[in-house]
Amino acid sequence: MTGTVTKTETLPIKDSSDVVFVRQRVRVWATEMKLSLVDQTKLVTAASELGRNTLEHGGGGQLEISEVVNGLRKGIKLTFSDKGPGIPDIKLALTDGYTSRQGMGLGLGGSKRLMNEFEIQSAPGEGTTVTVIRWK
Amino acid sequence: MERIPILRMGNFLLVTIQVDMHDKLALTLQDDLTSKIADVGAKGVLIDISSLEIVDSFIGRTLANIASMARVLDAQTVVVGMQPAVAITLVELGMSLPGIRTALNVESGMQYLHETVTSDRDSEEYDGDSD
DSSP states (O other): OOOEEEEEEEEEEOSHHHHHHHHHHHHHHHHHTTOOHHHHHHHHHHHHHHHHHHHHTTSSEEEEEEEEEETTEEEEEEEEEEOSSOOSOHHHHTSTTOOSSSSOSOHHHHHHHHSSEEEEEEOTTSOEEEEEEEEO | OOOOOEEEETTEEEEEOOSOOOHHHHHHHHHHHHHHHHHHTOSEEEEEOTTOSOOOHHHHHHHHHHHHHHHHTTOEEEEEOOOHHHHHHHHHHTOOOTTOEEESSHHHHHHHHHHHHHHHHHHHHHTTOOO
């Protein structure tokens, strides 16, 4: 997760309309950075999956959107954090088809495939922070 | 309460999703469509998603559920107009939407529904069933 943060915005994730707002704001950031349409779509889709996880599994939390610069590269970094129950087995949670509820089980593993960088920090009782970057 | 309108055209129901749906709205659409199929005895459902800028796993699952429920109620579903960037993202996400019939646009989607429903009726007549 290397890169210098140049600007940020923080959004709350408390209900399902916040997830829609998260998608819209991430789209605005992606458009301003002039990401290709496919990259914009991947970033917004991953934001939707991870935002829903923060809401459904983490009991709500927040998203920090940042512009990051690493040498000549620019990208968008998304940090989703919650103070929920945490993930006991991260490796298992990243497996396609694994779901703790009624979902498809594609949220975490799928989002990882859509991003260039993906990092997850979690422990039982200590909440979850997922950080992803899509480089331009 | 916010709702997505469902239009009826003969035996078919038409839905155009033009808003960025939150999860509850997607579930409301699923319930409304399923009830409407049963109410009017619809034989086909066409869902136009050409305005959708993303389809995530939740919306994908909702579309798959609608198609399954419609099939159980003797109706065919076709999802039309998916943007190429959405298709690329969905497959990379891990969802290839098995069980969902798709078409490039409303016109070919309608054609598919007409053909399927007509051929169903023909085969029923061939079997000697009568209504």
